[in-house]
Amino acid sequence: MSTYRLDPGSCRVWFDGRTNLHPVHGEASGLEGSIEAAVSDGKLDLSTPPQAHVELSIDRLRAGNPMIDREMQRRLEVRRYPRAIGELREVSESGSRGYRVVGELTLHGVSRRLEVDVDVDIPDDDTLRVSGEHEIDIRDFGIDPPRLAFLKAEPGVHFGVEVVARREP
Numbered sequence: 001m002s003t004y005r006l007d008p009g010s011c012r013v014w015f016d017g018r019t020n021l022h023p024v025h026g027e028a029s030g031l032e033g034s035i036e037a038a039v040s041d042g043k044l045d046l047s048t049p050p051q052a053h054v055e056l057s058i059d060r061l062r063a064g065n066p067m068i069d070r071e072m073q074r075r076l077e078v079r080r081y082p083r084a085i086g087e088l089r090e091v092s093e094s095g096s097r098g099y100r101v102v103g104e105l106t107l108h109g110v111s112r113r114l115e116v117d118v119d120v121d122i123p124d125d126d127t128l129r130v131s132g133e134h135e136i137d138i139r140d141f142g143i144d145p146p147r148l149a150f151l152k153a154e155p156g157v158h159f160g161v162e163v164v165a166r167r168e169p
Contacts, residue, residue: 001036001037003034004127004166005165008029008030009030011163012029012162013031016158017156017157018154020151025064026068028057032054035165037052044091046092052087054086055084058076058078061073075144077108081109085105085106086103099117112140119132127167128163131163133160135158138157
């Protein structure tokens with residue numbers, strides 16, 4: 001079992017949402033945390049269950065439009081709930097490089113169980129790359145969809161994550 005530390009500059013989180021007028025895309029870098037995993041023959045060795053803990057400062061999320069960014073930060077109550085936290089609970093194989101991960105996402109002070117299919121690439125003995133996408137309903141986390149004048153956001157948000165983690169010596 002090795003510990004892999006996330007490289008915040010190489011990790012990114014993104015989201016795609018919709019409003020009644022146009023799509024909204026946003027992203028953030030700076031994902032922090034660690035993954036504990038055993039690797040054998042370029043794959044995760046699931047005989048020892050992997051563990052992971054990741055966190056993102058919510059104030060890093062940006063959609064590129066100051067008005068949307070302010071409203072998003074207000075709805076997410078960044079001062080009260082400054083971080084989104086992910087905890088890995090289970091991992092199982094679901095393809096040649098794919099895995100099904102079960103975890104818990106805490107956002108806006110609310111924790112929910114998520115099941116997500118991810119790709120894991122192990123380019124060398126010291127690097128893990130994990131990527132996956134999932135759809136959430138922000139109302140499940142106690143967040144009302146934003147409304148700005150005549151602009152109304154839909155509650156479904158598609159999000160994704162790309163993680164690069166390097167083994168600690």
